[in-house]
Amino acid sequence: xxxxxxxxxxxxxxxxxxxxxxxxxxxxxxxxxxxxxxxxxxxxxxxxxxxxxxxxxxxxxxxxxxxxxxxxxxxxxxxxxxxxxxxxxxxxxxxxxxxxxxxxxxxxxxxxxxxxxxxxxxxxxxxxxxxxxxxxxxxxxxxxxxxxxxxxxxxxxxxxxxxxxxxxxxxxxxxxxxxxxxxxxxxxxxxxxxxxxxxxxxxxxxxxxxxxxxxxxxxxxxxxxxxxxxxxxxxxxxxxxxxxxxxxxxxxxxxxxxxxxxxxxxxxxxxxxxxxxxxxxxxxxxxxxxxxxxxxxxxxxxxxxxxxxxxxxxxxxxxxxxxxxxxxxxxxxxxxxxxxxxxxxxxxxxxxxxxxxxxxxxxxxxxxxxxxxxxxxxxxxxxxxxxxxxxxxxxx
Numbered sequence: 001x002x003x004x005x006x007x008x009x010x011x012x013x014x015x016x017x018x019x020x021x022x023x024x025x026x027x028x029x030x031x032x033x034x035x036x037x038x039x040x041x042x043x044x045x046x047x048x049x050x051x052x053x054x055x056x057x058x059x060x061x062x063x064x065x066x067x068x069x070x071x072x073x074x075x076x077x078x079x080x081x082x083x084x085x086x087x088x089x090x091x092x093x094x095x096x097x098x099x100x101x102x103x104x105x106x107x108x109x110x111x112x113x114x115x116x117x118x119x120x121x122x123x124x125x126x127x128x129x130x131x132x133x134x135x136x137x138x139x140x141x142x143x144x145x146x147x148x149x150x151x152x153x154x155x156x157x158x159x160x161x162x163x164x165x166x167x168x169x170x171x172x173x174x175x176x177x178x179x180x181x182x183x184x185x186x187x188x189x190x191x192x193x194x195x196x197x198x199x200x201x202x203x204x205x206x207x208x209x210x211x212x213x214x215x216x217x218x219x220x221x222x223x224x225x226x227x228x229x230x231x232x233x234x235x236x237x238x239x240x241x242x243x244x245x246x247x248x249x250x251x252x253x254x255x256x257x258x259x260x261x262x263x264x265x266x267x268x269x270x271x272x273x274x275x276x277x278x279x280x281x282x283x284x285x286x287x288x289x290x291x292x293x294x295x296x297x298x299x300x301x302x303x304x305x306x307x308x309x310x311x312x313x314x315x316x317x318x319x320x321x322x323x324x325x326x327x328x329x330x331x332x333x334x335x336x337x338x339x340x341x342x343x344x345x346x347x348x349x350x351x352x353x354x355x356x357x358x359x360x361x362x363x364x365x366x367x368x369x370x371x372x373x374x375x376x377x378x379x380x381x382x383x384x385x386x387x388x389x390x391x392x393x394x395x396x
Contacts, residue, residue: 013138018361022345026355037384039372040355042180042326046300048245048286049293055285059278069274072265073101073253077280080287081238081253088212089223097258098231100265101283103275105210105237105252108264110136112235112254113172115267116204117142122166124159124173124203128359128366130180133208137174145170148365149182151320156193163201173198176208178221178324181362181371185219185323191227198233204260205234213243213294215324216302225256235260242326243294244286251275251283301326304374304381311385317392328372329359333392341367352387 022040029036047053059065072078078095085091093099102108110132117123119141125134127146134144145166147159163170175194177186191207198205207224215221224234235256241247254264274280308328309321319330332344339347341358348354348370357373359366376384 010139010141018342018358021342022349022355022358025346025349029349029353034353036349036353036355037376037380037387038355039374039376039381039384040357041375042242042373043375044242044245044247044326045375045377046245046297048249049290051289052244052246052282052286056278056282059281062278065277065281067277069277069280071268071272071274073099073274074277074280074284077101077284077287078253080284081255084238084287085223085225085255089226091223091225093225093255094258098261099253099255100261100268101274101280102237102252102254102264102268103272104241104250105208105239105254106132107250108252108254108268109133109206109208109237110139111267111271112206112260112264113137113142114140115263116260117172120168121171122168124162124166124170126155126174126176126179127364128181128362128369129174130176130208131362133174133176134363142171146363146365149179149184150365151182155184156190156197159194160197163197169201170203172204172206174206174208175224176210178211178215178322180210180325181327181357181359181366181369182329183320183322183325183327185215185221188222188226191222191224191230195224195227195230195232195234199229203233204257205230207234207236209236210239211242211325212238214298214301214326216298216305217323219323221324231257233257240283240286243297245297246283246286249275249279249283251279251286301374304376304378307378307381308372308374308385311382312388315385315389315392317388326374328374330356330370330372332368332370336392337368341370345370348388348391351391352384354384354387 078099082093082095113136117140121142123137123142124145126149145162147162238253240251341360345358357371359369
């Protein structure tokens, strides 16, 4: 019997990456000389604060910093993230047993799922969701029970309903607040209810706090670890990517329950030697040094949010004004809704010269939306709004 040595089962369980369709069209347009306002990928366009890159350069000039590092991160970096949690959230963490540095939170999350999810395990995950959240489970051989979320949805009721219809019972639940893509935000009491539910039903919680510091109008995103007894069942991922404009540096952390941290530590010990040590040293300075520029980064996104939302509302596209993240989650105008998000995104790219992310790429429940990233300056945002107005024949 013939055997196909190129039959890769894990890859076959992954769908076509929807965003690549829009990205390919965007690149074709740019090669044709068209000026595309790119509001697709959540990729910060500003550099990190200068004192952070200065420390990177200084550390890179020391020869001993070019040796292998440690997969869980140098102690001073783990100590720095624990100090940040104590100062920001009043949460005391042990840098030896309750914190680990990861090569970006995406890598850390995917490897944690690989460490703790067995083939056949059931995991609850919001839908829409950042793609790695459900698909890391799929890669690990697990199954997803979707929790619908949206502006008219009761998330806690939806998760209890999802739990009741799940068999086998869920082993884990994935959370992401402030949420990408929907920008949904919660308060500490939300986490208190989730933690109580998870403890009663013996469910592991993984919360992704990628947008801890990108929040607007006085809103302060909470940590799940602020909820009483959260460390019995929960860990949280924190990232330097958005807070410090360091996406390409790949600096993330996982903090919380010591048994879960130990599982990730053991998995990573087989897979990597950690980040380049000068990056770890510079990231330590980012966490412990001056924070004035973090506020400037936050304020820049708030200004861009206002330019985008004010401009779209002015031309007749009413969208929800986000309280956090670097995105707007925009319901497709009624007269274009039947197109679906992928075709509508193609339409905006072709007719408005604006690239956005189709909501279907984040799950079936996102197909009536597009995600708009705040990654172009105010002038370019206004240019994009003019293109949208013309394409949709909206406003004046």
